[in-house]
Amino acid sequence: MVVMLKEERQKLIMKEINLHNKVLSTDLSVMLGVSEDTVRRDMKDLADTGKIIKVHGGAINKSLVSSFSVDNEVYAKEAKQIIAQKALSLLKNDMVVLCEGGTTLQELTYVIPENLKLTIFTVSPQVAILLSRHANLEVITIGGRLNKNGNVHVGATVINQLNAIKADLCLMGVNALSAEGLTDIDWEAVQVNKAMIENSRKTALLTISEKLNVSKRFKVSELDEIHYLITELEPGDQQLAVYRDAGIRIQ
Numbered sequence: 001m002v003v004m005l006k007e008e009r010q011k012l013i014m015k016e017i018n019l020h021n022k023v024l025s026t027d028l029s030v031m032l033g034v035s036e037d038t039v040r041r042d043m044k045d046l047a048d049t050g051k052i053i054k055v056h057g058g059a060i061n062k063s064l065v066s067s068f069s070v071d072n073e074v075y076a077k078e079a080k081q082i083i084a085q086k087a088l089s090l091l092k093n094d095m096v097v098l099c100e101g102g103t104t105l106q107e108l109t110y111v112i113p114e115n116l117k118l119t120i121f122t123v124s125p126q127v128a129i130l131l132s133r134h135a136n137l138e139v140i141t142i143g144g145r146l147n148k149n150g151n152v153h154v155g156a157t158v159i160n161q162l163n164a165i166k167a168d169l170c171l172m173g174v175n176a177l178s179a180e181g182l183t184d185i186d187w188e189a190v191q192v193n194k195a196m197i198e199n200s201r202k203t204a205l206l207t208i209s210e211k212l213n214v215s216k217r218f219k220v221s222e223l224d225e226i227h228y229l230i231t232e233l234e235p236g237d238q239q240l241a242v243y244r245d246a247g248i249r250i251q
Contacts, residue, residue, distance in 0.1 A: 094119075121140045
């Protein structure tokens with residue numbers, strides 16, 4: 001058995017955090033083949049140097065809680081900017097839109113045209129603040145307990161509010177997507193995402209291609225509940241075949 005050096009472990013931990021925004025110590029322990037104590041020490045080192053933010057049971061990407069600036073360092077920023085531009089084609093005047101959080105959806109807030117009129121409900125305080133810059137957008141936050149693993153509101157209060165909405169479109173980021181469906185590692189966030197999908201006429205997933213063909217522990221939805229998939233790839237790319245075959249429209 002090959003033993004990884006600390007530098008190698010920490011490089012892989014950073015890649016997982018950059019890719020998925022949040023990680024669990026238990027998952028990293030299995031992936032790296034080391035004890036959870038070793039993982040926690042590695043994450044403490046990374047947190048002490050300001051590279052990540054440690055939370056209970058794992059760590060999150062600094063970009064989830066950083067200041068609201070377009071100059072912030074965002075993983076795969078160019079790919080996320082391509083996705084944001086593609087997503088604009090789904091937005092029409094007078095739509096009611098449900099919007100999740102995350103760095104890809106934050107990129108979308110920067111490119112929404114000033115003349116577009118939308119009502120946007122969001123569970124993300126960051127997304128709400130970024131959207132507030134647009135004079136023609138009515139922005140409504142879905143409030144509840146703040147989940148610090150993703151900087152989004154969660155809990156029964158949030159789900160009850162979502163159940164009172166019938167949105168035209170749900171815009172959602174991705175933790176992992178595969179033939180098995182949309183999955184995540186955070187149980188509370190999963191419940192909110194389920195409610196968002198259930199209370200929207202159509203759902204669009206916005207994700208970089210590195211999150212495709214990856215599966216996590218908790219199911220959010222089956223593929224047949226998803227209407228659009230937007231990545232930085234060309235729609236005919238072979239990596240997207242399983243999603244095309246499932247009837248999802250590829251942007």
